[in-house]
Amino acid sequence: MxxxxxxxxxxxxxxxxxxxxxxxxxxxxxxxxxxxxxxxxxxxxxxxxxxxxxxxxxxxxxxxxxxxxxxxxxxxxxxxxxxxxxxxxxxxxxxxxxxxxxxxxxxxxxxxxVPRAVLSVSPQKWLTEGDSVTLICQVNGSSIGWTFSWFTETVSSDNSNQYKQLSDSSRGAGGHYTVSSADLKHTGVYVCSAERGKPAYNSTISNTQPLWVTGEFRLNTE
Incomplete structure (x- = not known):
């Protein structure tokens, strides 16, 4: 100044x-x-x-x-x-x-x-098909005033990180992205980011959070 x-x-x-x-x-x-x-x-x-x-x-x-x-x-x-x-x-x-x-x-x-995004999982990372799980994204301890985006992370053949935005990420409003009925396809590594203001400025990409979804166990009675 x-x-x-x-x-x-x-x-x-x-x-x-x-x-x-x-x-x-x-x-x-x-x-x-x-x-x-x-x-x-x-x-x-x-x-x-x-x-x-x-x-x-x-x-x-x-x-x-x-x-x-x-x-x-x-x-x-x-x-x-x-x-x-x-x-x-x-x-x-x-x-x-x-x-x-x-x-x-x-x-x-x-x-x-510096606006740093932090991602956590509730209630747990290990899931069975049909379980509910919520990914919680915050920026320096707060979700107020931020717009959140949610991604899955993969590693390409050249060891660089690739991010694919979730098509239904609007459910992440308020810092929460909830999967109400987990499926095998939800297994993966997740990250989030946030932006605020006009012109918009962005937080860091969050830490990674893996989710593992296993098939529902059924007893074979035959």
Whole structure:
């Protein structure tokens, strides 16, 4: 994120703010879409100060409790957030003639991670024909806001992985893909992936989960 030059006035405010200990309005940091986001998303942090009679504020941001001024903008916009943008952010505001200086906001922690898909099986991987089984796909522990795709994985003759999307993968909505009556043809190795946002960005391909389906045992009474 490109930062604008800091006016000398704001540096002066930064130096004297600790001297103002009487009760003053407190700055507040809001963050959208969430405090935990994934690499590549757009994130906006905004500093607001609510005080009667003050309509024109200047803003000071700090990161990771540093005494160095991070920015003088009311909004910090990370158009494609990376792990280096993660940290603890706080801010305060000052009226332009320095007649009113707010208290420092509480710190807000921005966490940035790579979206990793994780696949699990319930209740078990070993099945008999007719059993029900559910493949559960999550991204960093959550299924909210993601669209899931489901695949079988095979290894080609050159040892590269090949993925074939399941034709009925719409049943995977909400992170669950359920086979209500397992058949021998369901034996195989499964993976999943997820995407979110516009333009869409993707999670990693999940870990593999094998399913084994055996024929139903029937006692021969003849």
């Amino acid at each position: 490109e930062l604008s030059p800091l006016p000398l006035l704001l540096l002066l405010i930064s130096n004297i703010v600790s001297q103002h200990t009487e009760e003053k309005p407190k700055a507040r940091v809001s963050i959208k879409p969430a405090q935990h986001v994934f690499r590549g998303e757009t994130v906006t942090l905004r500093c607001d100060v609510y005080s009667e009679g003050v309509t024109s504020w200047q803003y000071i941001w700090y990161k990771n409790s540093s005494t160095s001024v991070f920015s003088d903008l009311q909004e910090l916009i990370f158009s494609s957030v990376t792990e280096s943008d993660a940290g603890k952010y706080s801010c305060y505001g000052a009226e332009r003639d320095i007649s009113c200086i707010s208290r420092l906001s509480d710190e807000v922690t921005l966490t940035v991670s």
